[in-house]
Amino acid sequence: MIEARHLTKVFRHRKRGEIRAVDDVSFTCRPGSIYGLLGVNGAGKTTILRMLATLLQPTAGSASVAGLSVTDHPARVRARLGFLATSTALYGRLTARETIAYFGKLNDLSAEQITRRTEHLATELHMHDFLDRRVDTFSTGMKQKTSIARTLVHDPDVIIFDEPTLGLDVLAARTIIAFVRDCRDRGKTVIYSTHIMSEVEKLCDVIGVVHGGRLLAEGSHTELKERTGTSDMEEVFVRTIGAESAA
Amino acid sequence: MNLRHATTVYLKELKDSLRDRRTLVSMFVIPTLLMPVIFVAFGTVTTKLVRKVRTETPTVMLLGGEDSPKVRAALAAQPRLKIVPSADDFRTRISEKKLRAAVRIPDDFDRSLHEGRPATVTIYTYEGELRSGFAAGEIDRFFRDYREKLIQARLEERGVPPSLLKPFELTRQNVAPPEKVGGNLIGGIIPCVIILLAFSGAMYPAMDLAAGEKERGTMETLLCSPASHTEIVLGKFLMVLTASLATVVLSALSTVVTFGLGASLFAREAMASVARGAGGAAVRHALPSLHPGGFLLSLTMVLPVAILFSSVLFTISLFAKSYKEAQSYLSPLVIVVILPAMLATLPGVDLNATLACIPVLNVALLSKELVSGIFNWPYITLIFLSTSVYAAASLTWAVKMFNRESVLFRS
Numbered sequence: 001m002i003e004a005r006h007l008t009k010v011f012r013h014r015k016r017g018e019i020r021a022v023d024d025v026s027f028t029c030r031p032g033s034i035y036g037l038l039g040v041n042g043a044g045k046t047t048i049l050r051m052l053a054t055l056l057q058p059t060a061g062s063a064s065v066a067g068l069s070v071t072d073h074p075a076r077v078r079a080r081l082g083f084l085a086t087s088t089a090l091y092g093r094l095t096a097r098e099t100i101a102y103f104g105k106l107n108d109l110s111a112e113q114i115t116r117r118t119e120h121l122a123t124e125l126h127m128h129d130f131l132d133r134r135v136d137t138f139s140t141g142m143k144q145k146t147s148i149a150r151t152l153v154h155d156p157d158v159i160i161f162d163e164p165t166l167g168l169d170v171l172a173a174r175t176i177i178a179f180v181r182d183c184r185d186r187g188k189t190v191i192y193s194t195h196i197m198s199e200v201e202k203l204c205d206v207i208g209v210v211h212g213g214r215l216l217a218e219g220s221h222t223e224l225k226e227r228t229g230t231s232d233m234e235e236v237f238v239r240t241i242g243a244e245s246a247a
Numbered sequence: 248m249n250l251r252h253a254t255t256v257y258l259k260e261l262k263d264s265l266r267d268r269r270t271l272v273s274m275f276v277i278p279t280l281l282m283p284v285i286f287v288a289f290g291t292v293t294t295k296l297v298r299k300v301r302t303e304t305p306t307v308m309l310l311g312g313e314d315s316p317k318v319r320a321a322l323a324a325q326p327r328l329k330i331v332p333s334a335d336d337f338r339t340r341i342s343e344k345k346l347r348a349a350v351r352i353p354d355d356f357d358r359s360l361h362e363g364r365p366a367t368v369t370i371y372t373y374e375g376e377l378r379s380g381f382a383a384g385e386i387d388r389f390f391r392d393y394r395e396k397l398i399q400a401r402l403e404e405r406g407v408p409p410s411l412l413k414p415f416e417l418t419r420q421n422v423a424p425p426e427k428v429g430g431n432l433i434g435g436i437i438p439c440v441i442i443l444l445a446f447s448g449a450m451y452p453a454m455d456l457a458a459g460e461k462e463r464g465t466m467e468t469l470l471c472s473p474a475s476h477t478e479i480v481l482g483k484f485l486m487v488l489t490a491s492l493a494t495v496v497l498s499a500l501s502t503v504v505t506f507g508l509g510a511s512l513f514a515r516e517a518m519a520s521v522a523r524g525a526g527g528a529a530v531r532h533a534l535p536s537l538h539p540g541g542f543l544l545s546l547t548m549v550l551p552v553a554i555l556f557s558s559v560l561f562t563i564s565l566f567a568k569s570y571k572e573a574q575s576y577l578s579p580l581v582i583v584v585i586l587p588a589m590l591a592t593l594p595g596v597d598l599n600a601t602l603a604c605i606p607v608l609n610v611a612l613l614s615k616e617l618v619s620g621i622f623n624w625p626y627i628t629l630i631f632l633s634t635s636v637y638a639a640a641s642l643t644w645a646v647k648m649f650n651r652e653s654v655l656f657r658s
Contacts, residue, residue, distance in 0.1 A: 055470050056652055079473040088471060089464030093266040094259070105255045106472040150468075 001189055002029040002052060002158055006061035009047050009213075021047040023213040024061070029191055029206070031157070034184050036204030037193040038237060044213035045193045046085065049162050052191070053083040066157050066189075079107060082151040085162035092136030096127060096146040099135060100153050107154035114153070121149040125179065141172030148179060158189040165199065177203060197233040211241040248481075252474040256482025257489075264452060264486060273451040274490045278444055278498035283505045296377070304329045305347035305382030308337050312352025319352070321393065327385050341373050347382035348372045360397060437502070438545060438614030439588040441495055442607060445553045446560075446584045448494025449487050450577055453560035456483045458573035461565075466655065476649045480561075484645060487557040495549050544627070545614035551634035552610050556584075558641040562648050565655075591615060603629045606637050 009022040022044045029035035037045045050056040052063055054074035063070045066080040090099055097118060104114035122128050125145040130138060135146060144164065152159065161180060165173040180203060184190050192203055200207055201221050209217045209224070217224060217240045225231055228239040264270040306329045312319050323330050331346070340346035349371040353359070359366040370386050373379035402409055460466040469479060560577060567573035584607055590596055591611030598612045609630045616623060648654050 050656075053471055055467065056656070075473050075475055078471060081471075083471040085467065088468040090468065091259075091263055091465055092463075093263050098262075102255070102259050103472055106252055106469075106474050108251070108473070147468075151471075 001031055001067065002027075002035070002063070002065055002191060004028075004048070004052070004061070004063045007048065007051060007058050007063055008060040009044075009051060009056060010059040021213050022051070022058075025210070025213075025215045026061075027206075027208050027215060027218060029189050031189045032184060032187045033205040034180065034190040034192050034203050036200045036207040037191060037210055038195065038197070038200050038207055039193075039210035040195055040241075043210045045210055046162055047213075048210070049083070049085065049160050049191065049193055053081060053160060054078055055083075079154070080157050082154070082156040082159040083162075084147055084151040084160065084164055086164075086166050088147065088151075090135045090143055090146055090150070093134060095132050095134055096122075096138075096142075096149070097131050099146055100149050103150040104153045109154060117153050117155065118149070121152060124182075125149055125175065140167050141169060141175075144168055144172065144176060148176065152183075156188075158191075159183055160191045160193075162193045163195070164192075165194070165196065197237060201233045209237060209240045216240050248475065248477055250478075252478040253481040253485070256469075256474060256479055257485045260452075260456060260483060260486035261489065264455075264490065267455070270451060270455070270490065274448060274493050275497060278448065278494040279501050281444070281498060282440075282502045286505050300378050300381050303378070303381075305378060305385065306331050307382055307386060308333060308340075308346055308349040310337065310349055310351040311354060312356050314355055315352055315357035317357045318393070322350075322389065325385070325389055328382070328389070337371065341371055341379065344373065344376065344378070347379050348386060350386050363401075436592065437618055438611040439585070439592060440502075441498070441545070441549055441614070442552060442588045442611060443581070443585055444494045444498045445491050445549055446556050446581065449491035449553065449557045449560050452487045452490040453557065453564045454567075454570055454573040454577060456486060457561055457564035458567035459570045461567075461655070462569045470655070477646050480642075480646050480649045484557055484561055484642065487561050488553055491553040491557050492550070495546065495553065499546055544622070545610075545617040548610050548613060548617070548627075548631065548634075551631060551638045552607065554638035555606060555634060555641055558638065558645045562641065562645040565645070565648050587611060598623065598626050600626075600629070604633045606634060610634060 005026050007022055007025045008020070011019045011021055013019055025044075025048060027035065037048065039045045047056065051058050052065060052070060054070050054077050057071060065077045068077050068080065070077050091102075094102065100118045100121065101114050104117060109117065118131075122131050125148060127142075127145050127149065130142050135143060138146065148164070159180075164176050164180070168176065177199065180190060180192060184205075192199070194200060205220065206218065207221055207224060208215050217227065219227065221233060221236070224236045224240070225233070228236045230236055230239065264274070304327060309319060309322060309330050310333050322328065334340070337346060337349040341349060351369040351371070353366050353368070356366050356368075368390055370383050372383040398412070399409065402412070460469070470476075474482075560580075563576050563580075564573040567576055587605065587608035588611040591608055592615075596602075596612065598609070598616060602612060603609045603626050613623075613626060613630050
């Protein structure tokens, strides 16, 4: 489970002064469900996720992952969490197998556990053909599958996906989406951040619309559609952030 | 702190670096080839140049002395000089290196000598130019011999023994062991080179493992793992240190091999010179030698310096957003490092308690003493301790910086 309570992040910039990247955001994501964070680039999604992944310290508010406070137990939170972001790249000179093993070791898995998990993930993500090739020879899809495998090597309870289909072709994107859905079906707590409306509609049980660092609306896509009086998800989004902008 | 995490990070960085051509070049190829290339290339070029200059007959212009046929004839008979006719533009020709030197014989030179009146011969030369220097040397030698013979003849004429002018002989003999002579000759250069190598060996991995990782986006991937920031810094720092030490050790080995081979070549040449009766012993004694224990100890002293360099370079590189930015921060630091190392080579700059606390300079000064076989233990301890304190402080700084969001996620 993920719980965010009044989560706030303020950056102090020398020239631009105080920047409130995340402003009083609260939400809950339960096991066996996918919480979608929907927002344009720069809305504050990545900052929220970085705080949940303990990469950034909240300026105010609190958050817990699998019952552990992100500020009090950062290492234990990371051990229970899988974080996959567009900004999390791979080591080009390692093979996919070595990459998975590296993160397995950092998650304190034994050699036997690493071998077993590598085999399992390689089968699920169709990676056997390139498992022993160096990452710098990979296509974007191969890289993304390797990234997912290294994120999930320790079989975390909570998984955060930050724009995981960015730059992928349709087939690779479908594999990833199927995999995310599978994670939910196995009872994992999943946060899925994106600006692609169709993905949100297909995948997410609860959607949070983020704009200007604030959570403007929350609910299932049916609820949001009803609230905004439209059946198109893109229109839901535009009306939600439009109403805020007008206000 | 979980040392297993730090070891995992270190081993991964090592594997990654050993697969990187740029790291391999800076870590293995350059340090191994640097010393032999410097010695062989510099030695070969210098030897060839000097040999060529020695075999060349320099062109020398004879000015004046038309009324002194004796000295002109003696000069013209010199096989090591090619006398050219007098011309007014001799200064320009020397400056343009078309003429090696010129010599002006004063008017009435022969007669002045005959009558015992003082006379001055002037040699015109291009100061600092090797060929001109050789030509001037030949002219100088000729006139000294000429003067010597004249003195001998005058003394004989007056029935005075030559020992009257030379009541005693003066000789100089070296009592310092060869390693101390060697230490003085090259003791300053070796620490300079070692310090520079320790720095350059750490520079590339420091940039790659901090700024490079941030730029490629792999740093965030690593930060998502349960490894703490301290463990990550330690693993990465150990890799930078390994590269720095590998550079120094490989360079030291190649220096030892180069010196060993050079020594045997020198010895062979010296033996050949002895067989020809041409001062072989002098050649052998001219060969600088180093105190092996001191050389090893000075390498040990490099350890805290390498720790200091590795952590400082890693921390500064951490501030940079990209590899290129890190390069612009770190490259000028070479001067900051090489200046104190060079200061140590200056005459009169000797180790004292204050200098023993100045990083880099202290190790450079100590190494100079160590390779000469001087073991000043209180200073060795003080320098090791002070450099270790600086190294520990900079490593703490690295960890502190690694925990700052503004540094890790600078945009």
